[in-house]
Amino acid sequence: MEPIIKVENFTFYYPDSQAPALEGINLTVREGEFLGLTGPAGAGKTTLALALNGIIPNFQGGRMGGKVMVAGLDTAKTPCARLAGVIGSVFQDPEAQLVAEVVEDELAFGLENLAVSREEIQRRIGAALEMVGIASLRHRSLRELSGGQKQKVAIAAAVALRPRVLVLDEPTSELDPQGTVEIVALLQRLNRDYGITILLIEQKISVLAPRVPRLVCLNKGRIVADASPRQILAQEKLTTELGLEVPPVTALFRMLRRAGVYQGDLPLEVDEGQRELGRLLGSRASRA
Amino acid sequence: MPGKSFLHKLNPLTKVVWSLAVITLAFVYQQPLPILSLWASVLAVALIGKVLREILPAIRGLIIFAAIFFLFQVFLIDEGQVVFTLVPGTGIGRITDVGLKACTMLALRMLAMTSTIPVLLATTPPKDMIVAFVEKLKVPYVYALMLVxxxxFIPTLQEELSLVIQAQRARAYDLEGRNIIKRFLALIPLALPLLLxxxxxxxxxxxxxxxxxxxxxxxTSLHTSTFQLLDIGVISSCLLLTAVLAVVSLH
Structure with a gap:
């Protein structure tokens, strides 16, 4: 089957910039994947997100090379409006990306732009709110909502257009830990239950690592790693270079590995670590 | 907001018609007393619409604005009998009876005309305004959306401004200069981050x-703008009343 996202040798320079924001990017994502994307500030994560939804080069000028294909559409030759029905986007700032006053109208915005009939808009708003689990907020004013709720509205507004891919650019950076976990869990559900391909840009590795099967790391405009979070977090040199926030439990087991005490997979979450530690201590005790 | 009073239930354009009727009458009337009662009628509508308390700060602002308007104009008219001189014995700050009347009229007229705007805004969700303008008046959607x-953004900007002020204060930035030029210059470190x-x-x-x-x-549009029986009633009585009052006053 044809991959849903295919980036081929993509390079992009912002106007008046000598250094490329992205250089020689090759990335293939199959439909239904849940992909994490991380890297230090200025690595080109946002640029890649904007290249996927067609903002680059349709809205943001600059020099580009290579090709970005989403669901068989060349993003450079397809108007943003056409891409809107294929790929949905959620951004960092919950405040600035919402255009309406009331939740329902926010969801209606994209559907109205696509000239969907009034009855169908009603139906799709209902369905999208159900999917995101915020049906009770339908008639609430956006101003009264918390940051996490606003982000859920932004996700619902994207989902209402029935995209096959969702790209989220650090949607949790302004949320508390609880809100962050909720958003990631919601994305997992959308991925599992509705088969939406998810590309989540995220700095908080400890939240991301246990939940995504595949993690792509960007640094200075290039992809420097594309593997499972376990494989990536095992590479001390890489994680230090990227300044990745390694979960403490993973760091502990890396030390145990280096000391030659532990040979198994690196745990990414505390309860996983607890189990491994119990097993480790148990086997030592029985040997003694 | 919906369902609070009959004003909230009216179509936004009905309220615009009322606004235009008030403006028309404000120009037709040439005496202070009728204009004063016109203004009172606007406030009475706000009272019935249960928004008088809400719009009071805006009304106060408009009164101050009208007063400044009055003060700037009143010294500039030379015709008529001098009733008051600011600096006795000289021509400086002379106020005449003609000037006094004309400026009172001007200020009251402005007050009556502009007071309908806060009533309109307080009883109409912006979204309804867009729908009404786009659907009924065929205003291009982009313009209506820009306005809304x-x-x-206004409340968001207010929040951000207070954030910037706090941040600058935390770095011992002095915002309370005595001198007006200093105070003006002090605004730049606030305005710049806000603008960015x-x-x-x-x-x-x-x-x-x-x-x-x-x-x-x-x-397409999720919402639709409709004229109820109440709207038609209000619009026709506004038109009728304006016509009658205009004819009576002009005779």
Whole structure:
């Protein structure tokens, strides 16, 4: 089957910039994947997100090379409006990306732009709110909502257009830990239950690592790693270079590995670590 | 907001018609007393619409504005009998009876005309305004949307401004200079971050709209703007009353 996202040798320079924001990017994502994307500030994560939804080069000028294909559409030759029905986007700032006053109208915005009939808009708003689990907020004013709720509205507004891919650019950076976990869990559900391909840009590795099967790391405009979070977090040199926030439990087991005490997979979450530690201590005790 | 009073239930355009009727009468009347009662009628409508308390600060602002308007004009008219001189014995600060009457009229007229605007805004959700303007008056959607999104940004900007003020205060920045020039200069470190943040915000919003097919072509609308029986009644009585009062006053 044809991959849903295919980036081929993509390079992009912002106007008046000598250094490329992205250089020689090759990335293939199959439909239904849940992909994490991380890297230090200025690595080109946002640029890649904007290249996927067609903002680059349709809205943001600059020099580009290579090709970005989403669901068989060349993003450079397809108007943003056409891409809107294929790929949905959620951004960092919950405040600035919402255009309406009331939740329902926010969801209606994209559907109205696509000239969907009034009855169908009603139906799709209902369905999208159900999917995101915020049906009770339908008639609430956006101003009264918390940051996490606003982000859920932004996700619902994207989902209402029935995209096959969702790209989220650090949607949790302004949320508390609880809100962050909720958003990631919601994305997992959308991925599992509705088969939406998810590309989540995220700095908080400890939240991301246990939940995504595949993690792509960007640094200075290039992809420097594309593997499972376990494989990536095992590479001390890489994680230090990227300044990745390694979960403490993973760091502990890396030390145990280096000391030659532990040979198994690196745990990414505390309860996983607890189990491994119990097993480790148990086997030592029985040997003694 | 919906269902609070009959004013809230009216179509936005009905309220615009009322507004225009008040403006027409404010120009027709040539005596202070009728204009004063016209203004009182606007406030009475606000009272019946249960928004008088809400719009009081705006009304106060308009009164101050009218007073400044009055003061600037009143010294400039030379015709008529001198009733008062600011500096006795000289011609400086002379007020005449003609000037006094003309400026009172001007100030009251402005007050009556502008007081309908806060009533309109307090009883109409911006969204309804867009729908009514686009559907009934065929205003291009982009213009209507621009107006409403800029209104939506005001509370956000206020929040951001207070954030900037706190941040600058935390770094011992003095905002309370005595001298007016210093005070004006003190605004620059507040305005600059605010401006930059707003530009960033506006860009994000534009991108967010772009990714949701904004400007794809003809669009539909979830809400629709309708004229109820009440609207037709209010519009026709506004028109009738204005016509009658205008004819009576001009004779």
């Amino acid at each position: 999104t800029s209104l939506r 943040m707003s530009v960033q915000r506006a860009r994000t919003m534009a991108i967010s709209m772009e990714t949701r097919a904004f400007g794809a072509g003809p669009r």
